[in-house]
Amino acid sequence: MIRFKNITKVYQTGNVSFEALRGVNMEIGQGEFVSIMGPSGSGKSTLMNIIGCLDTPSGGSYLLDSENVAGLTFDQLSEIRNKKIGFVFQNFNLLPYATAYENVELPMLYNGKNAKERKLRVRKYLELVGLWDWAEHRPTELSGGQQQRVAIARALVNEPPIILADEPTGNLDSKSGLEIMEIFNRLSREGKTILMVTHDQKIADYSSRTIRIFDGIIVNGAFNGKDH
Ligand SMILES: Nc1ncnc2c1ncn2[C@@H]1O[C@H](COP(=O)(O)OP(=O)(O)OP(=O)(O)O)[C@@H](O)[C@H]1O
Numbered sequence: 001m002i003r004f005k006n007i008t009k010v011y012q013t014g015n016v017s018f019e020a021l022r023g024v025n026m027e028i029g030q031g032e033f034v035s036i037m038g039p040s041g042s043g044k045s046t047l048m049n050i051i052g053c054l055d056t057p058s059g060g061s062y063l064l065d066s067e068n069v070a071g072l073t074f075d076q077l078s079e080i081r082n083k084k085i086g087f088v089f090q091n092f093n094l095l096p097y098a099t100a101y102e103n104v105e106l107p108m109l110y111n112g113k114n115a116k117e118r119k120l121r122v123r124k125y126l127e128l129v130g131l132w133d134w135a136e137h138r139p140t141e142l143s144g145g146q147q148q149r150v151a152i153a154r155a156l157v158n159e160p161p162i163i164l165a166d167e168p169t170g171n172l173d174s175k176s177g178l179e180i181m182e183i184f185n186r187l188s189r190e191g192k193t194i195l196m197v198t199h200d201q202k203i204a205d206y207s208s209r210t211i212r213i214f215d216g217i218i219v220n221g222a223f224n225g226k227d228h
């Protein structure tokens with residue numbers, strides 16, 4: 001589902017350039033639950049941004065469902081992103097003045113779903129994360145773990161095949177973090193592809209494979225089964 005061939009990323013700041021990814025090769029199949037670990041500054045978020053079509057690589061090829069997306073324009077990328085990828089962030093990124101219901105409904109307001117269909121979907125995904133009873137609450141009235149579950153419902157509501165989560169448990173206590181892992185485990189069993197950055201080995205243990213990155217290079221776990 002996701003295949004990187006010799007992906008590089010060079011950041012240019014003034015006349016200083018920095019190679020954040022130095023030839024990344026990897027493959028992730030449908031339904032895999034993969035964690036990404038590595039020291040601060042090793043390139044994890046850079047990698048996630050490219051996978052999520054939020055940024056483009058400087059070189060190499062990126063096949064997403066067999067389509068090379070490395071050379072697409074930003075408009076083309078945003079279309080692919082809307083269809084294929086749901087994002088979960090460390091800080092939840094919920095709209096503070098909107099209810100849980102409205103936060104989950106939001107991604108559907110841009111793709112022409114009618115009100116009835118939207119309501120069914122919001123209910124389905126708030127139930128999936130166990131928060132339908134909290135639909136009318138605002139983020140400030142929810143715990144961190146509950147806010148992250150609302151954010152997961154929001155990421156799922158357009159039914160993308162891939163979920164990307166950059167440090168989804170970084171701001172949570174360990175019990176809430178494990179609840180999020182239970183949800184991810186279940187989603188991956190149902191066929192979603194999940195990629196998650198974490199610094200916490202206990203959290204990574206929930207995934208079926210760990211990709212380890214160091215100074216812009218994958219040092220372990222790039223392929224399912226064996227390392228190349
Ligand atoms: N927009 C940018 N411009 C210039 N340099 C950048 C940019 N984004 C990231 N970098 C640099 O690229 C390297 C990798 O950054 P990245 O954010 O991918 O690391 P990370 O592994 O996610 O780290 P952390 O664990 O701290 O989140 C770092 O040295 C960083 O300073």
Ligand SMILES: [Mg+2]
Pocket residue numbers: 044045046
């Ligand atoms: Mg990061």
